[in-house]
Structure formats: C-alpha cells, structure tokens
Amino acid sequence: MMKTWISLPLIFLLIFLPFFLSQYWLHVMIISLFYVMMASSWNLIAGYTGQISFAHAAFAGVGAYVSGMLAVNIGIPPWLGIFVGTFVASLLGVGLGYLCIRMGGIYLSLTTLGFSEILRIIITNEDRWTRGTMGLQIPGFFTEYSKMSYYFLFLIVSAVFLFILYRLIHSEMGLSFRAVLNDELAAASSGIDTIRVRILAFTISSAMAGMAGGLYGHYLMLITPDIPSLGQMFLVLAMAVIGGMGSFIGPILGAFVLEVLSEYIRIYGEYHVLLFGLVALGVARFAPEGMVGVIKKRWKVKESP
Amino acid sequence: MSRRILEGKGVAKSFGGLMALRQIDFVLEEGEIVGLIGPNGAGKTTLFNVVSGVYPPDRGELFFDGRLISSLKPYQICRLGIGRTFQIVRPFLKMTCLENILISLIGRGERGKTLEEKKKEAREFLEFVGLRNRENSLAKDLTLIEKKRLEVARALATKPKLLLLDEVLAGLNPSEILQALELIHVIRTQMKITIFWIEHVMGAIMKASDRIIVLDQGEKIKEGKPEEIVSDPRVIEAYLGESNA
Numbered sequence: 001m002m003k004t005w006i007s008l009p010l011i012f013l014l015i016f017l018p019f020f021l022s023q024y025w026l027h028v029m030i031i032s033l034f035y036v037m038m039a040s041s042w043n044l045i046a047g048y049t050g051q052i053s054f055a056h057a058a059f060a061g062v063g064a065y066v067s068g069m070l071a072v073n074i075g076i077p078p079w080l081g082i083f084v085g086t087f088v089a090s091l092l093g094v095g096l097g098y099l100c101i102r103m104g105g106i107y108l109s110l111t112t113l114g115f116s117e118i119l120r121i122i123i124t125n126e127d128r129w130t131r132g133t134m135g136l137q138i139p140g141f142f143t144e145y146s147k148m149s150y151y152f153l154f155l156i157v158s159a160v161f162l163f164i165l166y167r168l169i170h171s172e173m174g175l176s177f178r179a180v181l182n183d184e185l186a187a188a189s190s191g192i193d194t195i196r197v198r199i200l201a202f203t204i205s206s207a208m209a210g211m212a213g214g215l216y217g218h219y220l221m222l223i224t225p226d227i228p229s230l231g232q233m234f235l236v237l238a239m240a241v242i243g244g245m246g247s248f249i250g251p252i253l254g255a256f257v258l259e260v261l262s263e264y265i266r267i268y269g270e271y272h273v274l275l276f277g278l279v280a281l282g283v284a285r286f287a288p289e290g291m292v293g294v295i296k297k298r299w300k301v302k303e304s305p
Numbered sequence: 306m307s308r309r310i311l312e313g314k315g316v317a318k319s320f321g322g323l324m325a326l327r328q329i330d331f332v333l334e335e336g337e338i339v340g341l342i343g344p345n346g347a348g349k350t351t352l353f354n355v356v357s358g359v360y361p362p363d364r365g366e367l368f369f370d371g372r373l374i375s376s377l378k379p380y381q382i383c384r385l386g387i388g389r390t391f392q393i394v395r396p397f398l399k400m401t402c403l404e405n406i407l408i409s410l411i412g413r414g415e416r417g418k419t420l421e422e423k424k425k426e427a428r429e430f431l432e433f434v435g436l437r438n439r440e441n442s443l444a445k446d447l448t449l450i451e452k453k454r455l456e457v458a459r460a461l462a463t464k465p466k467l468l469l470l471d472e473v474l475a476g477l478n479p480s481e482i483l484q485a486l487e488l489i490h491v492i493r494t495q496m497k498i499t500i501f502w503i504e505h506v507m508g509a510i511m512k513a514s515d516r517i518i519v520l521d522q523g524e525k526i527k528e529g530k531p532e533e534i535v536s537d538p539r540v541i542e543a544y545l546g547e548s549n550a
C-alpha cells in the first residue's frame with residue numbers, strides 16, 4: 001500500500017518532469033540516472049554480499065571503451081556495442097571474481113583496487129587506441145542529438161536494472177546473498193555454495209556496471225580515463241553508503257542527492273568527491289543504514305508518539 | 306547388522322603444533338545415537354568440524370554412506386546428508402527465523418519447488434522446535450534457548466541422514482533439558498535420523514545414547530555402552546584430571 005502511494009506519483013514525476021527542465025537540469029538528471037545504475041548495482045555486491053569491490057567504475061570503463069572503440073574502429077553501432085561491452089565486463093567480472101573472492105575481505109578490496117588502477121593506466125597509456133587523457137570521440141545513440149531521448153533511454157534502462165535487482169534481492173538467490181553476508185560458514189553448513197553465490201553476485205553487478213558505462217560513454221560522446229577512475233569509484237561508493245547500503249532505495253536516493261549536490265559544490269573546485277568521501281566515512285561510522293535508516297527511524301517515531 | 310553410515314579411519318588434525326586429533330578411528334551405524342564426550346579441549350568440536358568439512362583432516366579418511374567425503378566442501382557434505390549445529394550458535398542474525406530455515410531448504414538445491422512451498426515447509430520445522438510464533442522475529446532478537454532451537458531446526462531442515470549436535474543442552478534448565486531430550490527422541494525414532502552428539506550434561510547423554518565415544522587430548526581413550534563408560538578408570542581419570550587442573 002505505502003509503496004504504491006509513493007511510487008505512482010514518483011513515476012508520473014519522472015515521466016513528465018523532463019518537459020519542464022532546462023537542458024542543463026536534464027543533463028543533471030541523465031547523469032543522476034547513470035549513478036542510480038552504478039550505485040544500485042554496486043550495492044548488490046557490497047550491501048547484500050558484503051564484498052567491498054573497487055572495480056565497479058573500472059567495469060563501467062570497460063563497457064564504455066569496448067563499445068566506443070568498436071564503434072570508432074569497425075563501425076559497430078552503439079546499440080550493439082553496449083551489449084558487447086556488457087559481455088566483456090561480465091567476463092572480466094567472472095575472472096576477477098574467481099581470482100579474489102576466495103580470498104575475501106580486504107584482499108578482495110585490494111585486488112579490485114589494483115585491477116582498477118591497472119585498467120586506468122592501460123587506457124591512459126595506450127593512446128594509439130584510446131587517445132589517452134585527450135579522450136576518444138565516439139558516436140551517440142541517436143542520429144539527431146536530443147537530451148530528451150537520452151533521458152528516456154536512461155530512465156528505461158535504470159527501471160529495468162532496478163526491476164532485475166528487486167526481483168533478485170527478493171528471490172531465493174537474494175536470501176542466499178544475505179545468508180552469506182550474515183555468516184559465511186553457517187551458510188556453507190546449510191548447503192549454500194557460498195563461492196558460487198558470491199561470484200554470481202559479482203558477475204551480475206559487473207555486467208550492470210559495464211552496460212551503465214556504455215550508455216554513459218555514448219551519451220557524453222567523449223570518453224576519458226576518468227570513467228574508470230578511483231574518483232568515480234569513490235563517488236559511487238559514497239552514494240551507496242550515504243543513501244543506505246543494503247537497502248533497495250538507499251543507493252537510488254544517494255545517487256540523486258549527491259549528483260544534484262555536486263552540481264552546486266562543483267563551482268568551488270573538484271573537492272566534492274573528497275567531501276563526500278569524508279561524509280560517507282562519518283555515515284558508515286555513525287549511521288550505517290544511511291539516509292534510508294535515518295528516515296525510517298523518524299517515520300517510526302512519528303507513527304507511534 | 307546394520308549399515309555403516311559414518312566411518313573415520315586414522316583421522317588426524319593439528320593446529321600449528323597442537324594435535325587436536327591424533328589418528329582417530331570410529332564408526333557410526335545407521336539409526337544409532339552416539340555420544341561424544343571428553344574434557345574441555347579434547348577435540349570433540351574439531352572432530353565435528355572435520356566431518357562437516359569446515360577443514361579437511363591432515364591425515365586419514367572419512368566415509369559417509371560408503372562415500373569418501375574428506376576432501377569435500379561443507380556445502381557438498383551438507384547436501385549429501387550431514388546436518389550440524391554449532392557449539393556457539395551461528396544463526397543468520399539479521400534474518401528472520403523463517404528466512405533462517407529457508408536457507409537450509411534452498412541449500413538442498415532441490416528443483417521444482419516454489420518459494421511459497423518452501424516457506425510452508427519451513428514453518429513446519431519452526432513448529433517442530435516450538436518457534437512458530439517467532440517466525441517473523443529477527444534471529445538476533447531471540448533468547449539463547451530460542452537460538453539453540455533455531456539452530457537445531459536449521460540443521461533438520463537440510464534433511465540430514467546424520468545429525469551432528471554440539472552441546473545443544475548446555476545452558477538449559479532441567480525441564481528444558483527434558484523437552485530437548487524428547488525432541489531428540491522424535492528426531493531419531495520418527496525422522497529416522499542417526500545422531501552423533503557432544504554433551505557435557507552427563508546424565509542426559511548417558512541415558513539417551515546407545516554408545517559413547519570418549520576423547521581426551523585428541524585421542525579416543527574409550528568406546529562402549531554408557532554403563533561401561535561410567536565405570537572405566539581411564540575415563541574417570543581424564544575427567545578428574547580436568548577438575549584438578
């Protein structure tokens with residue numbers, strides 16, 4: 001009941017809002033939707049199976065560069081290219097997952113951090129193919145450029161992602177994710193193949209990052225090593241943590257709030273990621289359930305005075 | 306003569322320099338209830354951990370239902386039919402009681418059952434251990450006794466042929482112990498599950514077991530019927546040694 005009351009007007013808002021927005025705010029909304037995809041899919045591994053991966057932005061970079069380079073070098077249309085990019089990202093996801101998930105914990109974080117940096121360095125240095133920090137110009141999705149079309153493309157794909165994530169979290173697989181997060185040994189002793197469960201989550205999440213990155217690249221039409229950078233990664237992390245890790249709504253909320261906020265802060269220089277990082281640390285320490293947790297608490301207090 | 310359900314041959318396990326298990330041989334027949342006793346640190350829990358695959362034995366072999374299991378992973382051993390509880394209970398704290406049981410049902414890996422059907426089945430296990438009214442409580446909100454019941458229900462829900470119970474009676478008062486023993490009786494007679502259990506509550510384990518295995522400092526020092534165990538000088542010494550220390 002509650003859910004329909006909130007989500008119906010929200011859907012209307014998201015469909016009609018763009019007609020009232022300036023080109024600039026339309027752009028902010030499109031970027032926000034990109035971060036919704038990124039933060040929500042990262043939440044699947046970090047929030048639901050407890051694997052803090054730093055490779056998520058790197059997988060977005062894989063998606064963007066694979067699709068972009070295919071388009072530039074052999075003329076493969078972006079519509080097809082992003083699926084190839086997604087596929088490559090998921091393959092790398094399986095491989096990296098296989099490599100470091102057995103190690104778990106801090107080793108997973110370190111390995112993914114290393115992977116991420118190596119990828120960024122390769123992209124920066126192989127400028128014959130990627131044009132390095134100059135950026136690679138790639139075609140967009142639509143022959144006639146229109147922010148409105150991109151907005152709806154991003155909205156639809158985000159909705160599909162969220163639908164998939166929602167179904168996944170509320171399925172048997174989602175229960176297994178949470179069991180692994182709660183107590184890996186107890187889950188294994190209950191017959192759950194914990195390694196398989198974690199690799200599966202990692203792969204799905206990598207694939208989603210790959211697709212999000214591909215969309216993002218073909219929207220910007222200029223891709224740079226900033227896409228797979230750690231700055232980008234920390235922004236996604238901050239969105240999920242501040243919004244509320246391990247909850248479905250948290251990363252969505254975090255993505256919109258932080259992206260809009262960073263538009264205001266950006267005029268003071270590129271310190272917003274640092275600032276968000278610090279806030280995320282504070283949130284992780286003092287309100288681990290993030291904004292969603294705080295709102296829920298308030299709600300309960302109001303309901304039963 | 307009935308079938309051997311679990312057999313260990315020369316099972317050994319050390320932690321660093323500490324030999325927690327030294328060449329243990331043992332057999333459990335199908336349908337039996339066998340008690341495993343011994344002073345603190347004797348290696349009882351370690352034996353359960355080795356049987357359930359938490360860590361492989363350093364040496365020796367384990368057979369379950371005639372199948373070599375000593376190199377299998379915990380989830381594989383569980384699926385073959387060995388369920389276990391943990392001495393220090395390990396429920397999924399941030400999940401509800403119903404979800405805790407569901408994990409065991411999902412872990413069986415059966416196909417063709419919907420989540421709703423599994424929920425229904427899970428409720429029966431909660432009913433069995435008297436937690437039906439706690440179905441939607443988070444496991445972290447349970448009392449210790451309730452957590453122990455949940456632990457047993459979770460092990461049963463994996464549909465085991467052999468159940469390993471590690472000190473499920475510890476911390477219970479006499480009337481709760483009686484209830485628990487009744488439960489164990491039903492598990493054995495109606496569900497036809499072989500039971501291997503560790504207990505420090507001597508009265509209970511002696512009364513309810515067919516056979517007792519005694520470990521001391523990683524060695525099997527005695528094995529036999531309860532009445533043979535209580536009068537054995539080596540066993541008495543092992544326990545006296547502990548109380549003197």
Ligand SMILES: Nc1ncnc2c1ncn2[C@@H]1O[C@H](COP(=O)(O)OP(=O)(O)OP(=O)(O)O)[C@@H](O)[C@H]1O
Pocket residue numbers: 320323325343344345346347348349350351352392
């Ligand atoms: N994971 C481990 N790492 C290192 N040492 C361990 C480990 N597990 C057990 N030990 C040691 O092995 C020995 C046997 O421990 P175990 O837990 O099997 O004893 P137990 O018979 O179950 O005792 P209790 O009755 O106190 O539960 C102890 O000395 C213990 O400290």
Ligand SMILES: [Mg+2]
Pocket residue numbers: 349350351392
């Ligand atoms: Mg023990």
